[in-house]
Amino acid sequence: MQTSPGAVVQAQLDAYNARDIDAFMRYWADDCQYYAFPNTLLASGADAIRQRHIVRFTEPDLFGTLTNRIVLGSMVVDQETVSRTFPDGPGEVDVVAIYEVADGKIIKA
Secondary structure (H helix, E strand, O other): OOOOHHHHHHHHHHHHHHOOHHHHHOOEEEEEEEEEOOOEEEEEOHHHHHHHHHHHOOOOOOEEEEEEEEEEOOEEEEEEEEEEEEOOEEEEEEEEEEEEEEOOEEEEO
16 A cells, blocks of 8 residues: 555545545545535544545546645645536536645545
């Protein structure tokens, strides 16, 4: 398994784009925290993050395109364009995701 922060985040993005929930979850710590910036907790723990993404992975247009990445120590900041299937049809959103990685796992995003 990849352990450098940038490699961990890339591997989880690859699994996200493959819509492979088991591969995706390999990169999240059991006690990880998932926030909407800056501090709205959306999911606490791997099980809650899995449940959020199982639904998302059913979207036919789902795909994250990395446009920029900054790695500084244990922190990874990704700028992405994410294609999604919204209630009113397909669309794109620009996303900035901030990850904290420890021991080869995402502990906070």
